[in-house]
Amino acid sequence: xxxxxxxxxxxxxxxxxxxxxxxxxxxxxxxxxxxxxxxxxxxxxxxxxxxxxxxxxxxxxxxxxxxxxxxxxxxxxxxxxxxxxxxxxxxxxxxxxxxxxxxxxxxxxxxxxxxxxxxxxxxxxxxxxxxxxxxxxxxxxxxxxxxxxxxxxxxxxxxxxxxxxxxxxxxxxxxxxxxxxxxxxxxxxxxxxxxxxxxxxxxxxxxxxxxxxxxxxxxxxxxxxxxxxxxxxxxxxxxxxxxxxxxxxxxxxxxxxxxxxxxxxxxxxxxxxxxxxxxxxxxxxxxxx
Ligand code: ATR
Numbered sequence: 001x002x003x004x005x006x007x008x009x010x011x012x013x014x015x016x017x018x019x020x021x022x023x024x025x026x027x028x029x030x031x032x033x034x035x036x037x038x039x040x041x042x043x044x045x046x047x048x049x050x051x052x053x054x055x056x057x058x059x060x061x062x063x064x065x066x067x068x069x070x071x072x073x074x075x076x077x078x079x080x081x082x083x084x085x086x087x088x089x090x091x092x093x094x095x096x097x098x099x100x101x102x103x104x105x106x107x108x109x110x111x112x113x114x115x116x117x118x119x120x121x122x123x124x125x126x127x128x129x130x131x132x133x134x135x136x137x138x139x140x141x142x143x144x145x146x147x148x149x150x151x152x153x154x155x156x157x158x159x160x161x162x163x164x165x166x167x168x169x170x171x172x173x174x175x176x177x178x179x180x181x182x183x184x185x186x187x188x189x190x191x192x193x194x195x196x197x198x199x200x201x202x203x204x205x206x207x208x209x210x211x212x213x214x215x216x217x218x219x220x221x222x223x224x225x226x227x228x229x230x231x232x233x234x235x236x237x238x239x240x241x242x243x244x245x246x247x248x249x250x251x252x253x254x255x256x257x258x259x260x261x262x263x264x265x266x267x268x269x270x271x272x273x274x275x276x277x278x279x280x281x282x283x284x285x286x287x288x289x
Contacts, residue, residue, distance in 0.1 A: 077099040087101055140171055149175055257277070
């Protein structure tokens with residue numbers, strides 16, 4: 001029996017136990033016991049020591065508020081974790097911790113799946129939080145040449161630009177306001193919690209979305225990292241303007257598969273499994289929107 005868990009505080013809304021329960025049923029050769037654990041910041045270090053000592057643990061999914069604080073316990077961190085400053089997957093090997101960021105992999109795989117060409121692309125990122133950092137890293141490492149960031153709090157976007165300029169010197173980073181003039185992005189990624197069923201309403205952004213999509217190139221793509229609801233106002237407005245759209249469900253699926261591969265190695269029939277997981281999650285989200 002191999003053990004794993006998602007840790008956070010709070011944790012009750014996490015879909016991870018459902019997702020990994022599904023994957024474990026699909027892969028019965030791996031006997032996985034996966035659970036959600038509410039771990040406070042004060043208890044984090046002790047919890048990590050306990051699970052490392054119990055050799056049956058393979059790793060953890062990590063969510064708020066531990067994505068940054070787990071780093072100080074890791075023996076090795078991936079490049080994306082180093083630049084983003086946050087990890088969401090831990091792997092335990094020989095009682096040491098290895099830290100990864102599957103937000104980045106989830107975004108990259110979603111873009112690959114939709115065959116979005118990133119080489120020399122101009123990208124607009126909406127938001128400047130943790131999800132935006134993952135999106136910027138993903139696009140920068142896939143060859144984008146220009147990345148503009150639009151955020152409610154301009155100073156946050158400015159510090160992101162500064163940080164990423166240092167990490168990716170060749171890319172043209174800048175902050176934009178809601179007035180985009182005639183700039184035409186190839187890809188727009190919505191990374192904020194606006195429009196999420198548990199977050200702020202997106203109606204105030206209706207005009208901004210119109211403005212962005214009106215300017216976008218004909219072949220531009222709109223990608224919303226929000227998966228609840230499946231079709232956000234951002235995606236609806238993009239479709240109306242004739243853009244191709246990618247919903248957040250794919251990121252969730254690709255992230256889960258990436259976690260599985262970190263823990264257990266390559267999945268041979270990945271495309272079949274991802275379709276099955278998509279079907280499972282759609283049902284799950286319909287039943288509990
Ligand atoms: P995450 O890690 O999920 O990205 P975060 O770091 O809290 O979460 O970032 C949330 C993002 O959503 C930020 O870009 C935030 O904008 P601010 O930097 O101005 O706070 C954005 N966001 C959240 N609620 C918002 C709202 N009501 N209107 C506009 N932007 C909002």
